[in-house]
Amino acid sequence: MGIVQYVAKRLGLFLAVLFIGLTITFFLPRLMPVNPIDGYISQLMSLSSGSLSSEAVAELRVNLEELYGLKGDLLSQYVSYLERVLLRFDFGPSFAYYPATVSDVVLNALPWTLALLLTTTVLGWALGNMVGLVAGYFHTKRLATLLEIVGILIYPIPYYILAVSVILLFAYVFPVFPLSATFPVGEMSLNKLGLILYNAFLPALALVLAGFGWNILSMKALAIATTEEPYVTYARLKGASNWTRMTRYVFRNAMLPQVTALALSIGTIFNGALLTEIIFSYPGVGLIMRTAATGGDYNVLYGVITISIIAVATAGLIIDLIYPLLDPRIRHK
Amino acid sequence: MVKLSRYLMVPMLGVLMGTTSFAQEMTDVGTPRSETLIVQTFDGKVATPDAQNPFISYAIWRGFRELGWSSLWEMDTASGQSYPELADGMPEVLNAEHTKFRIKIRPGVFWSDGVEFTTADMAYTLDTAFKYREKLTRVSGYTSIVKSWTVIDPYTMEVETSEPSYSFETSMGVYTWGARFVPVPKHIFEPQGENVVTFKNAPAVTLGPYKIKAFDPNGFWQLWERREDWQRSGWGNLGEPKAKYVLYKDFGAEETRTLAFVQNQYDIDTFMSPDSIQAAKARNPNIQTFSDRFPYHDMNDACSWAVYMNQQKAPYDLEAVRWALALSLDLKQVGITALSGQFKVAALPIADTPVTNPIYYEASAQFLNDLTLADGYKPYDPNFGADLVAALKAQGAPESELPTAENIAASFGGGWWKHDPAQAEKLLASVGMTKGADGFFTMPDGSPWVVTLTTPGDWNKNLQRLGFSIADSWKKAGFNVSVQQVDNGEFGSTQSTNSKLDVMLNWGNTCVYNANWRNSWGVFKSDNVKDATSDEPLNGNWMRVTDQGIFDIVTKSASLPTGSAENIANGNAIAQKLTATMQAINLMSIPTTVPTNSTYWTNYSKQDNFYAAPYTWWSSFKKTLVNITPTGK
Numbered sequence: 001m002g003i004v005q006y007v008a009k010r011l012g013l014f015l016a017v018l019f020i021g022l023t024i025t026f027f028l029p030r031l032m033p034v035n036p037i038d039g040y041i042s043q044l045m046s047l048s049s050g051s052l053s054s055e056a057v058a059e060l061r062v063n064l065e066e067l068y069g070l071k072g073d074l075l076s077q078y079v080s081y082l083e084r085v086l087l088r089f090d091f092g093p094s095f096a097y098y099p100a101t102v103s104d105v106v107l108n109a110l111p112w113t114l115a116l117l118l119t120t121t122v123l124g125w126a127l128g129n130m131v132g133l134v135a136g137y138f139h140t141k142r143l144a145t146l147l148e149i150v151g152i153l154i155y156p157i158p159y160y161i162l163a164v165s166v167i168l169l170f171a172y173v174f175p176v177f178p179l180s181a182t183f184p185v186g187e188m189s190l191n192k193l194g195l196i197l198y199n200a201f202l203p204a205l206a207l208v209l210a211g212f213g214w215n216i217l218s219m220k221a222l223a224i225a226t227t228e229e230p231y232v233t234y235a236r237l238k239g240a241s242n243w244t245r246m247t248r249y250v251f252r253n254a255m256l257p258q259v260t261a262l263a264l265s266i267g268t269i270f271n272g273a274l275l276t277e278i279i280f281s282y283p284g285v286g287l288i289m290r291t292a293a294t295g296g297d298y299n300v301l302y303g304v305i306t307i308s309i310i311a312v313a314t315a316g317l318i319i320d321l322i323y324p325l326l327d328p329r330i331r332h333k
Numbered sequence: 334m335v336k337l338s339r340y341l342m343v344p345m346l347g348v349l350m351g352t353t354s355f356a357q358e359m360t361d362v363g364t365p366r367s368e369t370l371i372v373q374t375f376d377g378k379v380a381t382p383d384a385q386n387p388f389i390s391y392a393i394w395r396g397f398r399e400l401g402w403s404s405l406w407e408m409d410t411a412s413g414q415s416y417p418e419l420a421d422g423m424p425e426v427l428n429a430e431h432t433k434f435r436i437k438i439r440p441g442v443f444w445s446d447g448v449e450f451t452t453a454d455m456a457y458t459l460d461t462a463f464k465y466r467e468k469l470t471r472v473s474g475y476t477s478i479v480k481s482w483t484v485i486d487p488y489t490m491e492v493e494t495s496e497p498s499y500s501f502e503t504s505m506g507v508y509t510w511g512a513r514f515v516p517v518p519k520h521i522f523e524p525q526g527e528n529v530v531t532f533k534n535a536p537a538v539t540l541g542p543y544k545i546k547a548f549d550p551n552g553f554w555q556l557w558e559r560r561e562d563w564q565r566s567g568w569g570n571l572g573e574p575k576a577k578y579v580l581y582k583d584f585g586a587e588e589t590r591t592l593a594f595v596q597n598q599y600d601i602d603t604f605m606s607p608d609s610i611q612a613a614k615a616r617n618p619n620i621q622t623f624s625d626r627f628p629y630h631d632m633n634d635a636c637s638w639a640v641y642m643n644q645q646k647a648p649y650d651l652e653a654v655r656w657a658l659a660l661s662l663d664l665k666q667v668g669i670t671a672l673s674g675q676f677k678v679a680a681l682p683i684a685d686t687p688v689t690n691p692i693y694y695e696a697s698a699q700f701l702n703d704l705t706l707a708d709g710y711k712p713y714d715p716n717f718g719a720d721l722v723a724a725l726k727a728q729g730a731p732e733s734e735l736p737t738a739e740n741i742a743a744s745f746g747g748g749w750w751k752h753d754p755a756q757a758e759k760l761l762a763s764v765g766m767t768k769g770a771d772g773f774f775t776m777p778d779g780s781p782w783v784v785t786l787t788t789p790g791d792w793n794k795n796l797q798r799l800g801f802s803i804a805d806s807w808k809k810a811g812f813n814v815s816v817q818q819v820d821n822g823e824f825g826s827t828q829s830t831n832s833k834l835d836v837m838l839n840w841g842n843t844c845v846y847n848a849n850w851r852n853s854w855g856v857f858k859s860d861n862v863k864d865a866t867s868d869e870p871l872n873g874n875w876m877r878v879t880d881q882g883i884f885d886i887v888t889k890s891a892s893l894p895t896g897s898a899e900n901i902a903n904g905n906a907i908a909q910k911l912t913a914t915m916q917a918i919n920l921m922s923i924p925t926t927v928p929t930n931s932t933y934w935t936n937y938s939k940q941d942n943f944y945a946a947p948y949t950w951w952s953s954f955k956k957t958l959v960n961i962t963p964t965g966k
Contacts, residue, residue, distance in 0.1 A: 032823075035822070035825070035826045035830075035870070036822065037870075038822070038825040038826040038828070038829050038830070038870055039821060039822035039823075039825040039826070040470070040825075041825060041829070041870075042821075042822075042824060042825025042828055042829070042841075053474075053477055053478070053855060053856070053873075054856055054858070054860055054861055054872040054873045054874075055477045055872075056473040056474050056476075056477040056478075057473070057872035057873060058872050059466075059473045059476070059477060060470065060473040061870065061872070062467075063466070063467050063468070063469075063470065063473070064470065066467065067467075067468065067470065094380075094381075096380065097380050097381040097384060097390075098389065098390070098470060099389060099530070099531045100380075100381045100384060104381070105380055105381065108550065108551070109380075109551075112551070164588060167589060167592070168592075171592070172592045172596070175596070178361065179584070179585075179589050179592050179593045179596065179598065180553075180582075180583075180584045180585045180589055180590075180593060181553070182361035182362060182549075182553070182554060182582070183549060183551060183553070184362075185547050185548070185549060185550065278585065278586055279585065279586055279588075279589065280585070281378070281553055281583060281584070281585040281589070283378075283551030283552070283553065287378060287380070288380060291380060293820070294792075294820030294821050294822050294823070295820075295821060295822040296822040296823075296826075
């Protein structure tokens with residue numbers, strides 16, 4: 001298959017995935033047993049100690065239907081949604097945070113999510129794979145067993161326990177870091193950056209630890225299998241050093257599935273990390289999504305899920321396109 | 334042989350105790366800790382903290398309602414009486430029909446940017462609300478009652494309402510704690526023109542004695558600074574607020590909040606669960622509850638929790654079934670299990686508070702004692718409180734922390750329904766509902782009956798726990814209960830849609846706070862009745878009342894002065910009708926747990942030092958700010 005055909009096929013698949021994803025994204029939230037208007041009215045009634053008159057509620061209901069774009073049948077709403085999203089990337093107003101637009105709400109939270117999750121995902125992947133590689137390549141040594149034990153111990157710990165343990169240890173027993181983040185406001189400066197890093201350290205540590213264990217174990221298994229390959233044995237017989245064999249022969253071949261996993265992990269970071277954001281009071285997309293899901297904020301859900309679909313699909317496309325560069329066997333094929 | 338764990342326990346406890354004495358000189362937002370009162374936010378993190386436009390979003394939490402906005406008339410939540418705040422006196426009624434009113438405002442009240450507050454601001458607010466009413470989401474509360482308005486002079490205005498109003502001060506001012514009408518600064522909003530419908534108004538120019546100093550764009554905190562000209566503010570006449578800064582911050586999940594509270598990182602919490610409060614108190618002696626005795630917390634919230642049943646749907650349309658559910662509920666045990674015994678019961682569909690007790694509970698005392706069901710059974714148990722004391726004592730509660738005999742009613746409530754599953758079974762049998770082979774009650778035709786109980790999820794932990802305990806109690810009595818935990822949005826949908834409602838825990842129609850019962854029960858009318866399986870949303874009447882007698886009382890009371898004997902008698906009549914036919918199983922006052930930390934501030938309002946209701950989201954917080962004193966640490 002020529003390169004052009006290969007790329008064209010992958011691109012076509014990418015666009016098909018996007019279209020199907022967008023369609024499912026539109027209909028899925030509509031199946032939730034939540035009506036965003038009822039949610040808002042319920043909140044308002046609660047704020048008024050139930051004292052809003054029926055007439056006031058009726059008027060509000062009509063206005064909200066208009067403002068939220070929930071008038072008309074489902075098909076006309078779907079067509080309008082596709083047109084807005086595909087042509088203008090406009091997801092409309094958020095229901096829960098009206099009149100803030102979905103873009104405002106999401107773009108406010110996204111940099112925080114990306115900064116934290118991108119960093120910790122890559123760090124956790126890199127550290128875990130390095131340790132796993134050493135553990136796998138030297139799997140007959142006692143050190144390798146020790147490294148594997150680290151992975152086995154950390155991996156099964158539920159994230160919630162890990163996160164709370166990190167807080168207890170580093171913010172309560174030894175109060176080095178804050179229990180809950182307080183990010184400074186104002187223009188960016190060195191001082192502000194330092195405070196951001198200080199406040200973000202604990203959530204980052206918990207996330208790195210959470211991904212660390214799995215990467216150790218998976219890379220170790222791959223490294224052991226790859227070390228047994230005939231070409232590695234041949235390299236040893238040729239007189240290649242341990243370092244050369246470990247990095248150029250074993251790592252290069254074992255990392256292929258790990259790169260796929262990394263790319264897909266990066267794609268999913270746009271969903272945020274809800275538990276992290278709740279436990280560490282960290283601003284991010286996860287909390288936005290949760291509020292949107294519980295409040296029936298369709299527009300925010302569309303926005304975040306669409307971005308996530310695009311991110312994951314794009315990650316997949318990039319993997320498909322760079323794999324031939326990484327693996328000559330695929331390139332040749 | 335001593336266990337190894339004990340050797341580890343001692344140094345661990347020492348470290349833990351050591352971390353309790355954690356002193357800060359400056360807060361995380363750069364203000365002196367000794368001058369800053371730090372409060373846990375009511376609503377957690379806000380997604381759009383720059384949404385500060387009262388026409389749209391009514392930023393109400395994180396200090397807006399208490400420190401930033403001001404109302405024409407506030408309500409003293411301890412007495413249930415309205416008092417003038419921006420207004421110079423109560424509204425003057427201008428006609429016999431009670432549709433025309435004169436409002437005078439106090440001269441010399443200034444916005445935080447130095448511009449005087451006048452009737453021009455009020456007129457602009459009304460003009461804009463009506464002009465853009467289809468696009469503004471927070472104005473229907475007053476656009477539906479105001480007909481016209483006229484400015485007489487900068488401090489006098491006349492308003493005409495579309496319907497007679499006998500409590501104009503709560504229609505246009507505060508009822509319990511929320512005000513529908515929030516005046517906006519004309520000089521800030523008018524230049525926005527049509528953009529006023531999306532104008533964020535951040536940082537808002539305020540009328541209260543505090544101005545916004547800074548807020549977290551991520552919504553975790555908001556810092557208020559006392560105005561230098563606080564005496565010229567909307568409630569500056571109450572006295573000088575002692576805290577130079579007030580920081581509202583979300584300290585996160587309850588686990589981290591508790592740790593932060595123990596570490597003295599903040600001063601007042603909001604709705605911490607009883608277990609966490611006990612744990613925090615054990616680690617930090619400066620942490621205190623409202624009282625040292627059961628139920629430890631102030632139980633005078635405006636609303637009460639109740640079980641609302643879809644009375645239009647079988648079998649809840651049968652009075653015998655509703656009574657059976659009430660009599661099968663072991664509320665003593667439920668309250669001990671879910672709330673550690675820290676609750677106050679209320680048999681009428683009204684919270685039992687110092688305000689409502691003389692108006693409703695005293696008036697209905699004989700009614701409750703004499704209440705008799707069709708078969709001659711008397712369901713009321715006036716000794717509920719005493720029995721609860723005995724149960725708590727048996728479970729090891731220290732006697733010094735239990736109420737004395739003369740305080741039992743004030744602490745745990747006057748009485749509730751008997752726990753009598755045998756009588757419940759008799760009632761159900763009278764309508765053809767008996768237990769099947771599986772031990773659960775069936776429908777009259779023998780088909781299985783599952784009670785679907787909707788409760789809040791994590792967003793209301795105490796009510797969530799209560800729901801599970803109630804389900805457990807009912808199951809023991811032979812009801813097949815399925816608990817459906819729902820998020821906020823779905824709670825609203827279930828509440829307002831007949832087809833979705835079976836039975837739910839709610840409070841929306843049990844918020845009668847004073848003699849003005851129509852504010853809460855005015856929604857009991859035939860317009861708010863839909864078919865039993867309807868998908869159309871209701872605009873009120875969450876209790877699904879269909880009693881024409883009640884509708885008639887509501888209608889004829891519309892022309893009665895709120896405080897009149899006849900109006901109060903009508904309110905009592907409705908309460909008694911709802912109770913006699915068990916149209917909702919009222920449970921208890923909403924337990925509002927507001928623990929305080931006296932490391933940096935002291936003289937909070939407590940039971941033995943009472944000057945204001947302890948809630949930070951009510952008008953009483955204004956009195957708290959005026960009365961607290963810094964410890965100097």
